[in-house]
Amino acid sequence: xxxxFQHPPATPRQAARRRSRLDRVLDPALFKALGEPTRAKxxxxxxxxxxxxxxxxxxxxxxxxxxxxxRHLGALSRAGVLRSRKEGRTVWxxxxxxxxxxxxxxxxAIEEWTGTGCCGDEGCGCEPGKA
Amino acid sequence: xxxxFQHPPATPRQAARRRSRLDRVLDPALFKALGEPTRAKxxxxxxxxxxxxxxxxxxxxxxxxxxxxxRHLGALSRAGVLRSRKEGRTVWxxxxxxxxxxxxxxxxAIEEWTGTGCCGDEGCGCEPGKA
DNA sequence: GGAATACTGACGCCATGACGCAAGTATTGG
DNA sequence: CCAATACTTGCGTCATGGCGTCAGTATTCC
Numbered sequence: 059x060x061x062x063f064q065h066p067p068a069t070p071r072q073a074a075r076r077r078s079r080l081d082r083v084l085d086p087a088l089f090k091a092l093g094e095p096t097r098a099k100x101x102x103x104x105x106x107x108x109x110x111x112x113x114x115x116x117x118x119x120x121x122x123x124x125x126x127x128x129r130h131l132g133a134l135s136r137a138g139v140l141r142s143r144k145e146g147r148t149v150w151x152x153x154x155x156x157x158x159x160x161x162x163x164x165x166x167a168i169e170e171w172t173g174t175g176c177c178g179d180e181g182c183g184c185e186p187g188k189a
Numbered sequence: 190x191x192x193x194f195q196h197p198p199a200t201p202r203q204a205a206r207r208r209s210r211l212d213r214v215l216d217p218a219l220f221k222a223l224g225e226p227t228r229a230k231x232x233x234x235x236x237x238x239x240x241x242x243x244x245x246x247x248x249x250x251x252x253x254x255x256x257x258x259x260r261h262l263g264a265l266s267r268a269g270v271l272r273s274r275k276e277g278r279t280v281w282x283x284x285x286x287x288x289x290x291x292x293x294x295x296x297x298a299i300e301e302w303t304g305t306g307c308c309g310d311e312g313c314g315c316e317p318g319k320a
Numbered sequence: 321g322g323a324a325t326a327c328t329g330a331c332g333c334c335a336t337g338a339c340g341c342a343a344g345t346a347t348t349g350g
Numbered sequence: 351c352c353a354a355t356a357c358t359t360g361c362g363t364c365a366t367g368g369c370g371t372c373a374g375t376a377t378t379c380c
Contacts, residue, residue, distance in 0.1 A: 112356080112357095113356070113357065114355090114356065114357085124356095124357085125357085125358075125359085128356090128357060128358065129358090129359095132358090136351070146354065146356090146358070147356045148355090148356060148357080149356080
C-alpha cells in the first residue's frame with residue numbers, strides 16, 4: 059500500500075502542477091465539516107454510539123438548540139461524514155461506513171511522498187511499509 | 190491494533206460522557222486549519238515537495254497575495270500541520286513529520302468503535318457491519 | 321550606511337456561518 | 351380531524367475569518 063513512492067518535484071510550483079491522490083483525498087469540504095467543535099462532538103457521539111440515532115437523541119447530548127443540531131447533522135451528511143435514512147417522521151443518522159477508510163487514505167497519500175515511516179530513521183520501532 | 194474494541198453505549202447522551210481516544214484525536218483545530226481550500230492546497234504542495242520551502246516559494250504556486258500565504262502558513266504551523274524553522278531572513282516550512290500518523294490515529298480511533306477487527310473472535314455480542 | 325530581500329502586523333472590507341427564535345411542514349396517534 | 355411529535359426553514363444578529371493594501375521589522379549584501 060505504501061509501496062508506491064513518488065519522486066518529489068524540485069519546486070513548489072512544479073509540485074502544485076503534479077496532480078496526485080493527495081489532491082483528491084485532501085478534501086476541504088470534509089475538513090470544514092469537522093472543523094466546527096459542535097459537529098466534531100456530534101460525530102464522536104455517533105461513532106461511539108455505534109448505531110443510527112435520531113435528531114432528537116443527538117440533541118439531548120448537545121448544549122445548542124435543537125434546530126442547530128438538525129442543521130449540523132445535515133451539514134455532516136452533505137459532507138459525506140454521516141449517512142441519513144428517513145423513516146416516517148424521524149431521520150436516522152449514523153457515521154458513514156467508509157469514514158475510517160477515508161482518513162487512512164489521507165495517511166497513505168501523505169506517505170506516498172514522505173516515504174514510509176513516522177520518523178524516517180532513528181530506530182523508533184515503526185515498520186516501513188506496514189502499519 | 191484493532192484488538193481494543195469499545196462496547197457502544199445505549200444512548201447518545203451516554204456516548205457523550207464516555208471519553209475515549211476518539212475525542213482526543215478528533216481535534217477541530219486540525220480540521221479547521223485544513224478546511225480552507227487555499228491552505229489545503231498549500232499543504233499538498235509542501236507534502237509533494239518533500240522538503241522545506243520558504244514563504245516566497247510557496248507563494249509562487251498560489252493565486253492569493255503573498256501576505257495571505259504567509260498567514261496561511263502561520264496558521265497551519267500553529268495547528269501542528271507544518272513545522273517552521275527560521276534561518277536568517279527566510280522561514281522554512283515543511284509538513285510535520287507526524288502528519289500521516291495523526292490521520293491514521295483518527296482511523297484507528299473510529300474503528301475502535303465500529304469494530305472491524307471485533308466480532309470475529311470471542312463473541313462479544315455485537316453485530317458486525319450493520320447496526 | 322543604504323538598498324534590497326523576506327517576512328510580519330495593522331488596518332478595513334465583506335462573505336460565511338453559528339446561533340436562537342419562531343413559523344412552517346410532514347407524519348402519526350387518538 | 352385535531353393534536354402531538356419530529357424535523358425543516360426563514361430571519362436577524364453577531365463573531366470569525368479570508369482577502370488585499372500598506373506600513374513596519376529584521377536580515378543580508380554591496
